[in-house]
Amino acid sequence: MPKTWITPKPLQPSAGFQKAIGGHPLVARRLFERGFKDIQSALCFLDPTVYVPSPPTELPNLSKAVVRIVKAIRNHEPILVWGDFDVDGQTATTLLVQALGELGAIVRYHIPIRAIEGHGIQSEVLERFLERDPKPKLIITCDTGISEHGSIELANSRGVDVIITDHHELPETLPNAHAVVNTHLLPRNHPLCSLPGVGVVYKLIEELSNIENKIPDLRHYLDLVALGIVSDVAELTEDTRYLLQLGLNELRNTSRLGIRILYEITGINANQVNEDHIGFTIGPRLNALGRLSDANPVVEFLLTDNLNHAQLFANQLDGLNHRRKLLTDQVYQGAISKIEQDSSLLNTAALVLAHPGWPTGILGIVASRLVEKFGIPSFLFTIQDGIRAIGSARSIEGVNIKDAIAAQSDLLVGFGGHAGAAGLSLPAKDIQDFRVRISRTIRRMSAGKDLTPKQIIDGFITLSELSIDLLDDIERLAPFGAGNPPLVLACKDLTIINHARIGSTREHLKVVVEDPIGNVQEVLWWHGFNEILPDSSEHFDLAFIPKSNIFGGERKLQLQWVDYRPHESSVMRVKTPSPSIEVIDYRNNVDPHQLLETIRLGSDFEIWAEGNAVNIVKGLNRTQLHQAHSLIIWTTPPGYRELQSVIEKVKPDMVYLFSVNPEIDGVQAFLARLAGLVKHVLKDKDGEINLLELAANLAHKEGTVRMGLFWLEAKGIIRISYKSLNEETNLQIIKIANGSNVARPELAEITNELKIMLEETAAFRKYFESTKPEALILSRTRELDNLYPFLYA
Numbered sequence: 001m002p003k004t005w006i007t008p009k010p011l012q013p014s015a016g017f018q019k020a021i022g023g024h025p026l027v028a029r030r031l032f033e034r035g036f037k038d039i040q041s042a043l044c045f046l047d048p049t050v051y052v053p054s055p056p057t058e059l060p061n062l063s064k065a066v067v068r069i070v071k072a073i074r075n076h077e078p079i080l081v082w083g084d085f086d087v088d089g090q091t092a093t094t095l096l097v098q099a100l101g102e103l104g105a106i107v108r109y110h111i112p113i114r115a116i117e118g119h120g121i122q123s124e125v126l127e128r129f130l131e132r133d134p135k136p137k138l139i140i141t142c143d144t145g146i147s148e149h150g151s152i153e154l155a156n157s158r159g160v161d162v163i164i165t166d167h168h169e170l171p172e173t174l175p176n177a178h179a180v181v182n183t184h185l186l187p188r189n190h191p192l193c194s195l196p197g198v199g200v201v202y203k204l205i206e207e208l209s210n211i212e213n214k215i216p217d218l219r220h221y222l223d224l225v226a227l228g229i230v231s232d233v234a235e236l237t238e239d240t241r242y243l244l245q246l247g248l249n250e251l252r253n254t255s256r257l258g259i260r261i262l263y264e265i266t267g268i269n270a271n272q273v274n275e276d277h278i279g280f281t282i283g284p285r286l287n288a289l290g291r292l293s294d295a296n297p298v299v300e301f302l303l304t305d306n307l308n309h310a311q312l313f314a315n316q317l318d319g320l321n322h323r324r325k326l327l328t329d330q331v332y333q334g335a336i337s338k339i340e341q342d343s344s345l346l347n348t349a350a351l352v353l354a355h356p357g358w359p360t361g362i363l364g365i366v367a368s369r370l371v372e373k374f375g376i377p378s379f380l381f382t383i384q385d386g387i388r389a390i391g392s393a394r395s396i397e398g399v400n401i402k403d404a405i406a407a408q409s410d411l412l413v414g415f416g417g418h419a420g421a422a423g424l425s426l427p428a429k430d431i432q433d434f435r436v437r438i439s440r441t442i443r444r445m446s447a448g449k450d451l452t453p454k455q456i457i458d459g460f461i462t463l464s465e466l467s468i469d470l471l472d473d474i475e476r477l478a479p480f481g482a483g484n485p486p487l488v489l490a491c492k493d494l495t496i497i498n499h500a501r502i503g504s505t506r507e508h509l510k511v512v513v514e515d516p517i518g519n520v521q522e523v524l525w526w527h528g529f530n531e532i533l534p535d536s537s538e539h540f541d542l543a544f545i546p547k548s549n550i551f552g553g554e555r556k557l558q559l560q561w562v563d564y565r566p567h568e569s570s571v572m573r574v575k576t577p578s579p580s581i582e583v584i585d586y587r588n589n590v591d592p593h594q595l596l597e598t599i600r601l602g603s604d605f606e607i608w609a610e611g612n613a614v615n616i617v618k619g620l621n622r623t624q625l626h627q628a629h630s631l632i633i634w635t636t637p638p639g640y641r642e643l644q645s646v647i648e649k650v651k652p653d654m655v656y657l658f659s660v661n662p663e664i665d666g667v668q669a670f671l672a673r674l675a676g677l678v679k680h681v682l683k684d685k686d687g688e689i690n691l692l693e694l695a696a697n698l699a700h701k702e703g704t705v706r707m708g709l710f711w712l713e714a715k716g717i718i719r720i721s722y723k724s725l726n727e728e729t730n731l732q733i734i735k736i737a738n739g740s741n742v743a744r745p746e747l748a749e750i751t752n753e754l755k756i757m758l759e760e761t762a763a764f765r766k767y768f769e770s771t772k773p774e775a776l777i778l779s780r781t782r783e784l785d786n787l788y789p790f791l792y793a
Contacts, residue, residue: 002453002565003452003453003454003455003563004452004453004454004455005454005455005457005490005541005543005563005565006454006455006456006457007456007457007460008033008456010029010033010459011029011032011033012029012032013028013029013031013032016039017032017039017042020039020042020043021039021042021043021046023473023476024470024473024474026458026459026473026474026487027473027474027476027477028042030458030477030487031045031046031477034484045241046476046477048242048245048246051238051242053191053239053242053243054190054191054192054238054239056203056204056206056207056210057207058186058190058192059181059183059185059186059192059200059203059204060180060181060182060185060186061179061180061181061185062179062181062203062204062207063207064178064179065140065163065165065178065179065181065204066204066207066208066211068138068161068163068178068179069100069105069138069140069163069204069208070208070211070212072105072137072138073100073103073104073105073212076106077106077136077137077138078106078107078108078134078135078136078137078138079100079105079106079107079108079136079137079138079139079140080107080108080109080110080129080136080138080139080140081093081096081097081100081107081108081109081110081139081140081141081142082109082110082121082139082140082141082142082144082145083109083110083111083112083141083142083143083144083295084111084112084119084142084143084144084197084290085111085112085113085114085119085289085290085291085295086143086231086232086287086290087227087228087231087232087283087286087287087290088143088196088197088198088228088231088232089111089142089143089144089197089290089295090111090228090286090289090290090295090298090299090302091198091224091225091227091228091231091302092142092143092165092196092197092198092200092201092224092228093109093111093142093143093299094224094298094299094302094303095198095201095202095205095221095224095225096109096140096142096201096204096205097109097299097303098221098303099205099208099209099215099221102214102215103208103209103212103214103215104214106134108136109296109299110125110129110296111290111294111295111296111298111299112125113293113294113295113296114290114291114295114360114361115360115361119144119416120144120145120147120148120151121141121144121145121148121151121152122151123150123151123154126151126154126155127154130154130155130158130160135158135160136160137159137160137161138160138161138162138163139155139160139161139162139163140162140163140165141162141163141164141165141166142165142197142198142201143165143166143167143168143196143197143198144166144168144197145162145164145165145166145175145177146164146166146168146169146170146171146174146175146180146182147168147171147175147416148164148175149171149173149175149176152164152175152176152177153175153176156176161177161178162175162177162178163177163178163179163181164177164179164180164181164182165181165182165197165200165201165204166180166181166182166197166200167182167183167184167195167196167197167199167200168182168184169184169418170182170184170185181200181204182200183195183200191237191238191239192238192239194234194235194236194237194238194239194240194483195234195239195240195243196228196229196232196234196240197228197232198224198225198227198228198229198232199225199228199229199234199239199240199243202218202221202222202225202243205218205221206218219246219250220250220255222243222246222247222249222250223247223250223251223254223256223259224247224302225243225244225246225247226243226244226246226247226248226250226251226278227247227251227278227282227283227286229243229244229247230244230275230278230279230283230479230481231278231279231283231286231287233481233482234481234482235481235482235483236479236480236481236482236483236484237483237484241479241483241484244275244479245479248273248274248275248479251270251273251278252270252271252272252273253270254270256302256303257304257305257306257307257310258301258302258304258310258313258314259282259302261310261311261314262282262285262314262317262318265314265315265318265721266281266282266285266318268281268282269550272550274478274479275478275479275480275481276547279481284321284324285317285318285320285321286298286317287324288317288320288321288323288324289317289320290361291324291359291361291362292320292323292324292327292359292361292746292749293320293746294745297313301313301314301317315719315720315721318721319710319713319720322706322710323706323707323710323750324361324362326703326706326707327359327362327753328362328365328366329507329703330703330756330757330760331355331358331359331362331363331366331380332366332369332370334355334358334760335353335366335370335380338353338355339351339353346374346376348376348435348436348439349376349377349438349439349440349442349443349446350376350377350378350379350404350435350438350439350442351370351374351376351377351378351379352378352379352381352431352434352435352438352439353378353379353380353381354380354381354382354383354389354391354428354431355381355382355383356382356383356384356386357382357752357753357756358380358381358382359382359753360382360390360392363380363381363382363391363392364380364392364394364421364423366380367379367380367392367393367394368394369527370394371394371395371396375396375451375452375453376396377393377394377395377396377399377401377404377442378393378394379391379392379393379424379434379438380392380393381428381431383428386428387427387428388413388425388426388427388428389425389426389427389428389430389431390423390424390425391423391424391425391426392421392422392423392424393405393417393421393422393423393424394420394421395419395420395421396451396453397451397454398446398449398451399442399445399446399451400419400445401417401419401420401421401422402415402416402417402418402419402422403419403445404438404441404442404445405417405422405424405438407437407441408434408437408438408441411426411427411430411433411434411437412424412425412426413425413426413427455488455543455562455563456485456488457488457489457490457543458487458488458489459487459489459490460489460490460491460492461489461490461491462491462515462519463491463494463513463515463519463520463521464515464517464519466521466546466557466559467557468548468555468556468557470546471546471547471548471557474487474546475548486545487545487546488543488544488545488562489543489544489545489546490541490542490543490544491513491515491541491542491544492541492567492568493515493516493539493540493541493567493569494513494514494515494539494540494541494542494567495513495514495534495536495537495538495539495540496511496512496513496514496533496534496535496536496538497512497513497514497520497536498511498512499511499512499533501529502524506529506645507527507528507529508524508525508526508527508528508529509524509525509528509529509531509533509561510522510523510524510525511523511524511525511528511533511561513542521557521559522558522559523542523544523559523560523561524558524559524560524561525560525561526560526561528561534564534566538566539566539567539569540564540565540566540567541564541565541566541567541568542561542563542564543562543563543564544559544560544561544562545559545560545562546558546559546560547559547560581647581652581653581654581655581777582653582654582655583654583655583657583773583774583776583777584654584655584656584657585657585773586656586657586658587657587658587659587769587773588769589658592634592658592660593617595658596617596632596634596658599630599632599656602630604628604629604630605628605629605630605631605632606620606625606626606628606630606631606632606650606652607619607620607632607634608620608621608622608625608631608632608633608634608635608646608650609621609634609635610622610635610662610696610697610698610699611635611662611664611673611697611698611699612662613634613635613660613662613699617634619632619634619635621693621696621697622642622645622646622649622692622695622696623692623693623696625646625649625650626649626650627649627650627651628650628651628652629652629653629654630652630653630654630655630656631646631647631650631652631654631655631656632655632656632658633646633655633656633657633658633659634658634659634660635659635660635661635662635699636659636660636661636662636765636768636769637764637765637768638699638700638701638704638761638764638765639701639761639764640764641701642701643768643776647777655777657773657776657777659768659769661765661769662699664698664699664700665758665759665761665762665765666758667751667754667755667758670698670700670704670708670754670758671708671711671712673698674694674698674705674708674709674712675712675717677694677697677698678709678712678717678718678736681694681736682718682736682737682738687735687736687737688733688734688735689709689733689734689735689736690733691705691706691734700761701757701761703757704754704757704758704761707750707753707754707757708754709734709736710750710754711747711750711751711754712739713739713744714743714744714746714747714750715739715743715747716739716740716741716742716743716744717738717739717741718736718737718738718739719736719737719738719739719740720734720735720736721734721735721736721737
């Protein structure tokens with residue numbers, strides 16, 4: 001969605017301030033604009049050795065909690081740690097379990113399974129722990145518990161004390177726990193108030209160590225603290241920023257075997273680890289476990305010294321993350337499909353979508369992407385058993401989504417969250433009423449407000465001024481994140497001279513831009529595949545975040561695309577119509593093979609065939625095609641992306657449509673064919689898979705084939721591992737080995753996900769085989785982006 005660029009009037013610090021800070025003037029100016037008016041506070045922000053952290057006892061009730069824990073340790077009372085399944089909860093649980101163990105405590109832990117228990121402390125699950133020997137005498141929560149009145153009363157009735165450590169918003173009345181340690185009990189401007197759950201636990205252990213004096217060095221916990229802070233998008237102010245600065249240094253030298261194995265698998269250079277590696281590589285893998293599976297094993301993974309266990313589990317995390325990305329893409333495209341079919345969905349103040357096949361664990365991720373694309377609050381629901389709708393909501397600046405949802409409380413089964421994000425559930429039959437009412441509420445809440453998306457520009461610069469030295473100066477302000485966003489700079493009057501898709505799913509763009517005097521620069525546009533670039537003749541201004549990248553051992557400048565606008569001197573151009581493609585329709589012909597032989601008498605053509613049809617018609621699959629005058633589409637494509645990719649690759653002036661269905665969209669037929677190809681890979685290719693080639697051999701989408709591999713792994717037939725192939729694009733190759741022949745619990749869930757994907761492909765093929773040919777093949781250019789009444793079957 002177009003954004004309005006805002007360039008705040010720069011505040012100029014004094015010459016003395018600039019001299020004390022040093023480096024590029026941008027750094028001192030940014031500090032001054034963010035409220036660091038004196039030199040000492042600015043230096044505390046930049047240098048953790050100058051900053052003085054707050055004592056842990058400033059957290060209300062922490063001292064009382066520590067006294068009770070000391071008693072439990074000294075009296076050998078069993079302690080149960082109750083965590084949460086996101087990364088903040090995982091790391092808080094691990095830190096507390098590790099520290100209590102090192103202090104000599106008898107400790108067990110439990111992290112709720114999202115699909116079964118949801119957040120918090122379910123009374124029936126707690127009951128099982130209270131009946132199990134040894135019965136806990138003390139329960140300590142991590143990143144959860146602040147609203148669990150009933151479960152805490154249950155524990156109290158059994159003579160079990162509960163200490164709550166949490167950072168979520170307070171309910172109207174606090175639970176009757178032995179001690180409640182929560183950052184919301186602090187004044188809003190307190191240095192500790194932005195700590196996430198793992199930060200609260202760290203301060204608890206810090207004070208516990210002061211009393212027990214058995215932990216010589218707390219620094220070996222800080223890698224966990226850094227993971228939790230970044231993954232929970234905590235506001236990076238004062239103590240939270242300080243702990244992250246120290247934690248990143250600890251991550252670069254971590255002794256945790258599991259994390260080091262993750263570095264190897266993902267191609268991360270340990271010496272260069274920063275907040276981006278946590279937010280975009282390590283955190284998502286840990287989060288995928290909590291979203292799609294059981295997060296309890298992550299505690300052992302983060303504590304283990306067993307190499308085989310660490311390698312096996314790290315590969316499982318990587319596989320789950322691939323599955324998470326695949327499902328995210330599937331749900332996102334499904335959401336776009338619904339909007340394409342019914343554009344009136346965007347004529348309201350909130351986007352509300354629902355589907356029975358959408359996994360609950362990734363709804364929030366997709367809702368965030370929809371907010372970014374359409375600029376309105378978005379709600380996504382999955383329908384369970386046709387009765388209950390469970391959803392996630394994400395909002396825009398200026399609309400408190402929690403308050404908006406609360407106004408519909410009579411429709412809801414339950415809800416929770418904060419101003420920007422929330423979860424909720426309601427009867428499925430009430431979704432339409434909810435859509436109307438939430439839109440009305442948001443329209444009323446936003447009356448008179450300018451909700452146009454804004455983009456803050458921190459400064460304008462020329463391409464020739466960009467350098468690694470400038471970047472080094474800017475990165476003194478890091479780590480970046482909530483409360484300390486990265487600098488967004490802008491260059492004026494650029495043109496595009498080249499662009500290409502990159503990444504394992506080719507959903508990102510690498511764009512090469514040029515300024516009027518010939519300076520060129522690469523820019524990466526994450527998830528830019530479906531976005532419209534300026535034409536090569538259009539002049540535009542580019543907003544970007546300067547970053548660095550290590551490739552081939554060399555550190556180089558890399559810009560991250562943020563936004564663009566037409567250059568002020570540009571004039572509107574009438575675009576030349578794209579060259580049309582002549583389409584000849586031979587679908588449903590009684591003798592397609594005879595027709596094909598007639599066409600073969602001509603020249604300069606490519607036959608696109610996949611699956612078994614490659615040998616039958618002597619065609620080429622999607623990986624083998626070249627540019628040609630004519631393209632013969634023999635096999636019905638599995639999806640829009642595959643068709644678009646082939647049209648762009650061949651650049652035909654003429655297309656012959658045969659569209660022969662490969663008849664491999666049923667679950668059994670697909671898996672049988674996939675298993676046969678996998679057997680060949682294991683025998684003759686040392687287990688190394690080229691996913692694109694495998695997809696072409698199956699006449700399916702890469703995502704569907706990847707899900708099929710997940711099915712074979714869950715069935716115990718194969719074991720999947722990943723190897724980094726390209727440092728710059730993070731491409732990976734897949735390696736498989738024989739499995740354990742033991743099925744995993746998630747097999748049924750993956751079977752259902754695979755079935756949905758195959759059904760969607762079958763629906764696309766049916767559409768392709770029956771719709772008007774002129775609606776299928778429009779042109780060789782990006783008109784293809786609006787090819788169908790729905791995008792991506």
